[in-house]
Amino acid sequence: MQITKASGKVEEFSRVKLERSLRRSGATAAEVKAVADVVERKMRTKMATHRLYKLAYSELERIRPKAAAVYSLREAIMELGPEGFLFEQYVGAVLKEYGYTIKRGRMVKGKCVSHEIDLMAEKGNITFIIELKYHNKRGIRSDVKVTMYLYARFLDIHLGHTKESSHKPWLMTNTKFTKSAIAYAECMGVKMTGWRYPSKEGLQDLIEKKGLYPVTVLPSVNRFVRDALTEHSVFFAKDLSVLSSREVQKRFGVNADIAKKLVKESNTLA
Amino acid sequence: MQITKASGKVEEFSRVKLERSLRRSGATAAEVKAVADVVERKMRTKMATHRLYKLAYSELERIRPKAAAVYSLREAIMELGPEGFLFEQYVGAVLKEYGYTIKRGRMVKGKCVSHEIDLMAEKGNITFIIELKYHNKRGIRSDVKVTMYLYARFLDIHLGHTKESSHKPWLMTNTKFTKSAIAYAECMGVKMTGWRYPSKEGLQDLIEKKGLYPVTVLPSVNRFVRDALTEHSVFFAKDLSVLSSREVQKRFGVNADIAKKLVKESNTLA
Structure with a gap:
């Protein structure tokens, strides 16, 4: 069939x-x-x-x-859309769990122009300049143009630093990359993370290894609940499992019934 | 008002x-x-x-x-659309009149990936890698992303050449550029030609200086006639002024009435 x-x-x-x-x-x-x-x-x-x-x-x-x-993880990520705003915050929260220090929406001066960076992730003495490509439909691939644009951005920032710069370019997406995007990135040293790329270190792996499922995996999370939770910086389903339903009800302004379900669902998952 | x-x-x-x-x-x-x-x-x-x-x-x-x-020149350029295909050929014809040798749709190997180049224009010992941005609506500006992408492309081609490469990046559009696109281009040495940029050497100037008006300025050129002419590589209105209406009729398969009008209109313009 x-x-x-x-x-x-x-x-x-x-x-x-x-x-x-x-x-x-x-x-x-x-x-x-x-x-x-x-x-x-x-x-x-x-x-x-x-x-x-x-x-x-x-x-x-x-x-x-x-x-x-x-x-349902992949669908749950789609439910962070349709815009990339929540995905950006969610990815920031995931990277924090991996020991990165996160800065969002920073302007960085380059040699020629200034750049607004979606996400900067620092660890050790490396600062990654992250470009996020969020797609709320499957079947879209991030192509080589995005990778080249990111590289040119990185280069401009790099050239704009008088001292040796510790910046590295990093492209992240919840979907796939084209073959030539991968070829270019590997050749020029652009770090790339896609849904299942690179093998064993894709976004899916980063989430699953530490159980960082977004709140949208919980069946009772509709758009209203999602927004109530994320406005309070609760991005992971597991963050709810440590709360009582009374706390959930009070803190996020949801009704008693939903609160009870959320805690129960997050516990099943934990 | x-x-x-x-x-x-x-x-x-x-x-x-x-x-x-x-x-x-x-x-x-x-x-x-x-x-x-x-x-x-x-x-x-x-x-x-x-x-x-x-x-x-x-x-x-x-x-x-x-x-x-x-x-009506600007509108006539819009009538080369809606896709960029005819505009690409037309710009190629314009650049030929300025002494460039033109190659279209070439694949060029870079250090990391291969690139399909819209238009390559050679003159002296410089080969311009031209990226064309055609818009068939006014009010759209080509932004810094396109310029950076083109620069990264140029860089990859440059790095892919073992000998000193004579390639230069050139971005052409029939509309305008954003301020940061211009800042980046000037800083990194990307040649840019927009409708009226740079001053006195914009696309409009290149066309007007040598009277290279596209056939779409002629009132009798509808879509059918346009395609009949351009299929025979006739892109300039002035190319019709040297023909008899009989020749126009025969060569492009238009009727006698249209052929007469076309020759008359192109002569008025010449």
Whole structure:
């Protein structure tokens, strides 16, 4: 049976791929099989991968809520959109957990012009100039133009420093890179982090290794709740698991029912 | 009375500005006054500059066809769109008239990646790597990102050459540049040509100095005729003035009536 990818490309459905992505969520072999069976029974030809995912998610949620949250990570990141503002803050919070000192929206003088930097991340004696490319649709790749632009920016900042500068360019995105973007970046020393790039150190890995799931993985987080939480700098689902539902209710101005659900859901995930 | 600019900004109508732009077309002081009078009588408040232009054009066309063609140059360039393909060919033809050797759509190897270059222009021992930004709406400015991207491209090509490379970056557009694009370009040695930038050597000047008006300035050139002419590499109105209407009819497959008009119009302009 055929499926339609986010890019519009139609390809053969692969049960192997579906099972692999389900296994990544921490579900057992039996659970993976059960979910994949349901998906295969319910899917229709040329169904969008997005809808396929919904089928898998709701079945997994029914039998193993924690695995469902992990499985839904990519969608949860999309729910930080549609603009890149929350994603920027979220990524900043993730990098902090990895020991970086974060500065946001700084103006930095270069040799020729001034640059507004999305995110600066300092660690040891290196300061990364981070350019974030947030896409709230799948199937978009950050191309070589962005990488080259970032390099030129870095170069201008570098040349603008009288002393040896410790700046390095870093491009981060929640989607993929084109092949030539990767070739250029590797050749010129631009650090790049995509959803699953580089292998084992992609954004997904950075999140999963330390359990830094965004609050949008929790089923009860709608847009209103999301904004209430992030306005108080609560970006990680696990930050809710240490609170009582009374505290959640009071601190974020949500009702008792939602507060109870949020704490319960975050505990399931923790 | 107020007018609405292409950017959406509303500002006070300036008769001085209108007269200045009309004078640039070669119309006499009396003709300029006559046209401006008609425009002032017919205009309505918050009218789009585009419609204001139409009023001026039709009056000028009535009293001095040649000046009207010059006056309509900017619109004629817009009619090379909506894509940048014809503009690219037209600019190539203009640069040839200035003694450049032109190559289009070439792949050039850099240090890290290969680059497809819109237009390469060689003269003396310098080869310009030209990036074209064509806009078929007014009020758009090419920003510093494009300039930086072009610089990074140039740098990659430069670094990819074992011998000293003679490449220089050149950004051309039919609209304007942002201030920081200009600051960056001047600082890093990126050549830039916009509609009226640099002063006296903008695209408009390059065209007017040698009378290289595109065929789209001729009133009888519709989209069909434009494509018939440009497919035969006829980009300049003046190229038609040396032909008989019979030749025009035969060579471009247009009817006798249109052919006669085209030759007549191109002669008025010549």
